Amino acid sequence: MQPFVNFTGVVAPLDRANVDTDQIIPKQFLKRIERTGFGQFLFFDWRYLADGSLDPAFELNQPIRQGASILLARRNFGCGSSREHAPWALSDYGFRVVIAPTFADIFFNNCFQNGMLPVKFDEGDVDELFRRASAAESAGKPYRLSVDLVACEVRDDAGFSRSFAVDPFRRTCLLEGLDNIGLSLRHVDRIAAWESAHGIAAVTGK
Amino acid sequence: MPASPRTLLDKIWDDHLVCSPEGEQPLIYIDRHLVHEVTSPQAFEGLRVAGRQVRRPEATFATPDHNIPTTDRRLPIADPISKQQIDTLRANCREFGIRLFDLGDADQGIVHVIGPELGITQPGMTIVCGDSHTATHGALGALAFGIGTSEVEHVLATQTLRQSKPKSFEVRVDGELHPGVTAKDLVLYIIGRLSTEGGTGYVIEYTGPCIRRLGMEERMTVCNMSIEAGARAGMIAPDQTTFDYLRGRDLVPKDFDRAVARWATLPSDPGARYDRVEVFSGGDVVPQVTWGTNPAQVIGVDAKVPDPTAMADASDRSSAARALEYMGLESGTPIAAIPIDRVFIGSCTNSRIEDLRAAARVVRGHSVASRVRAMVVPGSGRVKRQAEAEGLDRVFTDAGFEWREAGCSMCLGMNPDTLAPGERCASTSNRNFEGRQGKGGRTHLVSPAMAAAAAVAGHFTDIRQWRYH
Numbered sequence: 001m002q003p004f005v006n007f008t009g010v011v012a013p014l015d016r017a018n019v020d021t022d023q024i025i026p027k028q029f030l031k032r033i034e035r036t037g038f039g040q041f042l043f044f045d046w047r048y049l050a051d052g053s054l055d056p057a058f059e060l061n062q063p064i065r066q067g068a069s070i071l072l073a074r075r076n077f078g079c080g081s082s083r084e085h086a087p088w089a090l091s092d093y094g095f096r097v098v099i100a101p102t103f104a105d106i107f108f109n110n111c112f113q114n115g116m117l118p119v120k121f122d123e124g125d126v127d128e129l130f131r132r133a134s135a136a137e138s139a140g141k142p143y144r145l146s147v148d149l150v151a152c153e154v155r156d157d158a159g160f161s162r163s164f165a166v167d168p169f170r171r172t173c174l175l176e177g178l179d180n181i182g183l184s185l186r187h188v189d190r191i192a193a194w195e196s197a198h199g200i201a202a203v204t205g206k
Numbered sequence: 207m208p209a210s211p212r213t214l215l216d217k218i219w220d221d222h223l224v225c226s227p228e229g230e231q232p233l234i235y236i237d238r239h240l241v242h243e244v245t246s247p248q249a250f251e252g253l254r255v256a257g258r259q260v261r262r263p264e265a266t267f268a269t270p271d272h273n274i275p276t277t278d279r280r281l282p283i284a285d286p287i288s289k290q291q292i293d294t295l296r297a298n299c300r301e302f303g304i305r306l307f308d309l310g311d312a313d314q315g316i317v318h319v320i321g322p323e324l325g326i327t328q329p330g331m332t333i334v335c336g337d338s339h340t341a342t343h344g345a346l347g348a349l350a351f352g353i354g355t356s357e358v359e360h361v362l363a364t365q366t367l368r369q370s371k372p373k374s375f376e377v378r379v380d381g382e383l384h385p386g387v388t389a390k391d392l393v394l395y396i397i398g399r400l401s402t403e404g405g406t407g408y409v410i411e412y413t414g415p416c417i418r419r420l421g422m423e424e425r426m427t428v429c430n431m432s433i434e435a436g437a438r439a440g441m442i443a444p445d446q447t448t449f450d451y452l453r454g455r456d457l458v459p460k461d462f463d464r465a466v467a468r469w470a471t472l473p474s475d476p477g478a479r480y481d482r483v484e485v486f487s488g489g490d491v492v493p494q495v496t497w498g499t500n501p502a503q504v505i506g507v508d509a510k511v512p513d514p515t516a517m518a519d520a521s522d523r524s525s526a527a528r529a530l531e532y533m534g535l536e537s538g539t540p541i542a543a544i545p546i547d548r549v550f551i552g553s554c555t556n557s558r559i560e561d562l563r564a565a566a567r568v569v570r571g572h573s574v575a576s577r578v579r580a581m582v583v584p585g586s587g588r589v590k591r592q593a594e595a596e597g598l599d600r601v602f603t604d605a606g607f608e609w610r611e612a613g614c615s616m617c618l619g620m621n622p623d624t625l626a627p628g629e630r631c632a633s634t635s636n637r638n639f640e641g642r643q644g645k646g647g648r649t650h651l652v653s654p655a656m657a658a659a660a661a662v663a664g665h666f667t668d669i670r671q672w673r674y675h
Contacts, residue, residue, distance in 0.1 A: 020639045022641060022642050028620070030244050030272075030620060031244075031288055031620070033251070035355075082245065082354055084336075084354035087354075104406060105436070106352055106433075110354035167231070180360060187225055188364075200262070
């Protein structure tokens with residue numbers, strides 16, 4: 001996994017609650033057997049018109065938000081299906097951080113497995129970020145945030161600065177780009193001991 | 207000093223904790239891993255790239271269900287990309303020695319139907335699958351939840367999962383359900399009150415006399431939809447209903463009575479503490495119909511489409527307004543006046559034999575309304591054969607329903623079973639998200655009996671007033 005490095009990026013505000021994984025990546029694109037190439041299908045039903053052209057009304061299609069790497073959303077982001085294709089699509093499109101008041105559990109876990117950072121801010125701070133993004137864009141400028149996973153802080157260049165909480169183990173895994181399975185296999189003796197205590201003999205792993 | 211009282215969740219968690227290394231998330235052991243074609247190919251590929259093996263192939267079971275046609279199984283799969291996904295599952299199971307219930311196998315079916323049906327699912331187990339409706343298996347007193355593909359790979363390689371202990375949430379249901387009100391109505395009612403994120407971070411344990419009275423398959427319907435309230439897992443303590451259901455199934459322990467003695471120690475101890483408790487009354491529940499684009503946007507069949515402007519919360523208001531626009535509904539319209547185009551009876555929520563019996567009882571002697579296209583998709587090959595042995599298939603086909611082969615089908619519409627834009631469907635599935643059953647399709651979630659009645663009437667109708675033949 002690629003290590004997560006601190007960065008400054010353009011914010012794409014998506015002012016909707018309960019964005020489900022069926023919207024993030026509709027089912028017709030789950031037939032592929034690869035992990036890559038899903039970005040072109042991200043938010044497919046919202047992003048494209050029936051003739052296949054981009055819907056100019058959709059939030060992500062605004063010219064000022066092109067190249068966005070931070071998605072700003074409302075509560076319960078990523079609810080529904082466990083499909084990891086959702087973070088694959090977000091990541092392949094270029095997002096590295098999603099900021100929302102709350103996330104669905106499975107989606108939240110899946111982000112960390114793919115080098116993406118989900119950041120929970122309270123509703124008031126998320127409101128404030130939507131306001132600041134709107135003000136910047138009204139002035140013709142993309143809204144940018146800096147994400148610092150070392151200091152666990154999100155900042156803009158106009159005085160916004162908030163720290164966020166993240167599980168220390170997951171933070172380390174992200175910062176160092178660790179292979180989760182390799183890490184767990186360091187405890188293979190403990191796994192074997194559990195199996196043996198529970199009368200399980202067949203062990204083929206290595 | 208006596209040990210402090212523990213919940214069902216505590217007991218399963220404690221028993222499966224492999225280690226809790228300093229500075230890391232705990233590792234818990236996984237007893238059963240269920241695999242399907244859509245969320246597994248990238249996991250097997252990851253194993254191959256890293257040169258890793260499946261640690262316990264005999265604890266891993268696979269079946270294709272999401273992306274398969276439900277028409278004649280002797281025909282080849284028309285969609286080459288779907289075919290490749292099924293072929294990949296076959297090749298992976300062969301390479302890693304995993305038991306596959308393949309297309310054409312008598313026991314193939316929806317993974318959450320065949321798990322309990324074959325006795326793969328047992329009380330006290332930890333069970334995972336790359337599918338959010340894995341919560342279904344909690345109905346037998348297991349801790350069962352959905353995981354992503356990276357976690358599928360982790361479980362294949364290590365038979366464990368990194369997991370912080372979830373919080374516990376007791377949802378107690380007192381009283382009993384009125385005639386015509388089903389487990390599906392109960393769980394929709396609960397989700398409507400908890401919201402789609404009310405259970406986030408929790409494992410729900412359903413308790414109380416109303417839950418105890420539910421049969422095994424009804425319990426599966428309730429636990430199945432826990433994820434729609436945000437809870438990764440839902441569970442019900444095992445009791446005589448559970449043991450009676452499991453006895454004689456293919457893969458249960460040989461010494462069944464000894465297993466029952468062990469399982470009987472699993473229910474939460476008296477005085478065990480939950481992190482959160484909510485209490486409902488089964489007698490308050492009427493048949494439910496969703497009107498919006500998430501399962502919490504739900505109301506009684508005797509009510510009217512709600513008015514978003516009357517909602518207290520700003521986010522609820524905008525969600526509801528957007529949902530009504532997508533659904534093509536006006537607030538104030540009686541639910542029973544909403545005409546429908548399609549009916550889908552199936553999915554891991556409602557495709558078991560009891561569901562089909564309930565639907566057939568409604569349909570018997572009636573015909574599907576001329577404006578409606580209706581289909582029944584049994585949850586497994588076994589369910590299909592049982593239904594045919596009871597003559598239910600004839601009841602359905604005589605009334606004008608299509609009778610299909612087992613699979614997930616129109617619940618998610620990955621296969622050719624989809625809604626056309628604007629089509630309105632009474633569906634026994636679990637999600638009414640925008641586009642879930644086909645782009646532009648409009649899904650209303652209901653019980654099997656309510657779906658069957660809607661197929662006959664051509665619009666929603668209160669099953670409590672149904673004229674049975």
